[in-house]
Amino acid sequence: MKLYSTLTRDKRDFEPAGDAVTMYVCGITASNSSHVGHALSSVVFDVLHRYLEYRGYAVRRVQNFTDVDDKIIARANAEGLSPEEVAEKYVQEFFRDMDDLNVRRATEHPRATNEIPGIIRMIEGLIEKGNAYPAADESGNVYFRVHSNPEYGKLSGRTVEELLEGVRIDVEPGKEAPPDFALWKASKPGEPSWDSPWGPGRPGWHIECSAMALEYLGETIDIHGGGLDLAFPHHENELAQSECFTGQKPFARFWVHNGLLRLDGAKMSKSLGNLVTVRDALDGYSADAIRMYILTSHYRGPLLYDEDNIGTQERASRRLRQAANVASRADSGKSVDPAPFREHFVEVMDDDLNTPQGLAVIFDLAHEINRGRDAGHEIGAAQAVLRELSDVLGLTLAEPEASEAGLSDADVEARLVSRTEARSNREFAAADAIRDELIAAGIAIEDGPGGTTWSRV
Numbered sequence: 353m354k355l356y357s358t359l360t361r362d363k364r365d366f367e368p369a370g371d372a373v374t375m376y377v378c379g380i381t382a383s384n385s386s387h388v389g390h391a392l393s394s395v396v397f398d399v400l401h402r403y404l405e406y407r408g409y410a411v412r413r414v415q416n417f418t419d420v421d422d423k424i425i426a427r428a429n430a431e432g433l434s435p436e437e438v439a440e441k442y443v444q445e446f447f448r449d450m451d452d453l454n455v456r457r458a459t460e461h462p463r464a465t466n467e468i469p470g471i472i473r474m475i476e477g478l479i480e481k482g483n484a485y486p487a488a489d490e491s492g493n494v495y496f497r498v499h500s501n502p503e504y505g506k507l508s509g510r511t512v513e514e515l516l517e518g519v520r521i522d523v524e525p526g527k528e529a530p531p532d533f534a535l536w537k538a539s540k541p542g543e544p545s546w547d548s549p550w551g552p553g554r555p556g557w558h559i560e561c562s563a564m565a566l567e568y569l570g571e572t573i574d575i576h577g578g579g580l581d582l583a584f585p586h587h588e589n590e591l592a593q594s595e596c597f598t599g600q601k602p603f604a605r606f607w608v609h610n611g612l613l614r615l616d617g618a619k620m621s622k623s624l625g626n627l628v629t630v631r632d633a634l635d636g637y638s639a640d641a642i643r644m645y646i647l648t649s650h651y652r653g654p655l656l657y658d659e660d661n662i663g664t665q666e667r668a669s670r671r672l673r674q675a676a677n678v679a680s681r682a683d684s685g686k687s688v689d690p691a692p693f694r695e696h697f698v699e700v701m702d703d704d705l706n707t708p709q710g711l712a713v714i715f716d717l718a719h720e721i722n723r724g725r726d727a728g729h730e731i732g733a734a735q736a737v738l739r740e741l742s743d744v745l746g747l748t749l750a751e752p753e754a755s756e757a758g759l760s761d762a763d764v765e766a767r768l769v770s771r772t773e774a775r776s777n778r779e780f781a782a783a784d785a786i787r788d789e790l791i792a793a794g795i796a797i798e799d800g801p802g803g804t805t806w807s808r809v
């Protein structure tokens with residue numbers, strides 16, 4: 353398959369260097385509820401993992417949790433909890449959200465606070481090699497010496513000077529140069545801290561990922577993933593730390609970045625304060641619909657948050673489910689051949705994980721199944737392939753859980769049939785009673801020229 357790498361800025365043939373694909377994906381900071389932007393990144397790398405397995409590779413995917421940082425400490429103070437309790441609460445919430453989105457768990461989910469010895473060893477090694485230094489003011493901070501690494505900037509493609517333009521750099525008295533960044537932060541009173549050769553403190557954000565990638569996947573990894581907003585400075589710094597420490601290049605053979613979620617045209621960031629949490633989205637829509645909404649856009653492009661689109665995907669997912677489950681008369685003596693669909697699916701997904709086209713192939717197959725059913729063809733093999741390809745995208749084709757009033761899709765359809773009958777018999781009170789029952793159950797119905805459509809609201 354061909355995969356785009358941010359480092360080389362082109363699509364290249366992907367093969368793992370060893371027996372299994374090694375993939376490191378930057379995880380969340382466990383300081384708050386996950387929002388749809390986190391779902392976007394998780395679904396993209398879940399689908400990449402599933403597709404690589406579908407192509408016959410074993411995959412080791414590691415996704416970390418940042419479980420100590422300023423935001424977690426601030427949250428702990430606000431909620432009257434310890435930082436450990438805050439991190440644990442949001443780690444568990446993340447797992448619940450992602451399980452419900454049918455995102456498979458990574459092979460390993462390491463946490464920064466469990467990796468302190470490896471992080472300290474890495475910082476010590478960087479100091480020995482001249483790539484890092486303890487702050488001159490004896491504050492207990494340790495910094496990476498950016499000027500010691502002539503290749504710094506190669507991932508984001510800019511020089512150090514360009515990178516610093518327009519970036520606010522905190523004045524830190526112990527720093528040799530403005531672009532240097534913290535590897536170890538001395539703890540302030542009341543903050544969580546670990547002993548180190550430089551005094552009590554905690555790791556900087558960037559070093560934890562370098563240390564965990566090394567610990568769990570080795571010196572060179574096949575794929576490093578994360579959101580495009582992490583490319584600079586986080587991934588640039590990770591790359592510099594790892595290559596300077598191990599002396600092995602490249603640290604990551606492919607840098608895969610997903611585009612970002614936009615809300616009303618603006619990047620969805622915590623500062624906007626109008627986040628849509630994963631839980632909010634799951635309360636309104638099925639996991640299949642949310643995944644399809646994400647996957648109808650190519651992973652490298654931006655994704656606009658659009659509830660109407662998710663509603664459209666809800667109806668589309670129903671069409672897939674119906675095609676997968678419809679019974680056939682199978683009396684024509686012919687059958688629907690799914691092989692060309694499978695081939696086409698692999699062809700488009702091999703091209704940098706083109707999920708919009710992969711979904712289009714699945715819908716073409718669903719259409720062919722329906723045509724074959726109407727013509728009395730055998731459709732069982734085609735339905736099996738429909739399920740197989742849907743599973744590569746993590747679509748369960750399961751009926752969403754019944755709404756609060758306990759109406760399944762089939763219940764709703766049955767009531768709509770009764771309502772149509774009542775209307776054609778001019779029993780309008782009975783028809784209205786059915787409509788009111790559906791509305792009370794959270795079902796929106798719309799009468800159009802082509803019949804009645806419905807959706808869960």
Ligand SMILES: [Zn+2]
Nearest residue numbers: 378379561586
């Ligand atoms: Zn990271």
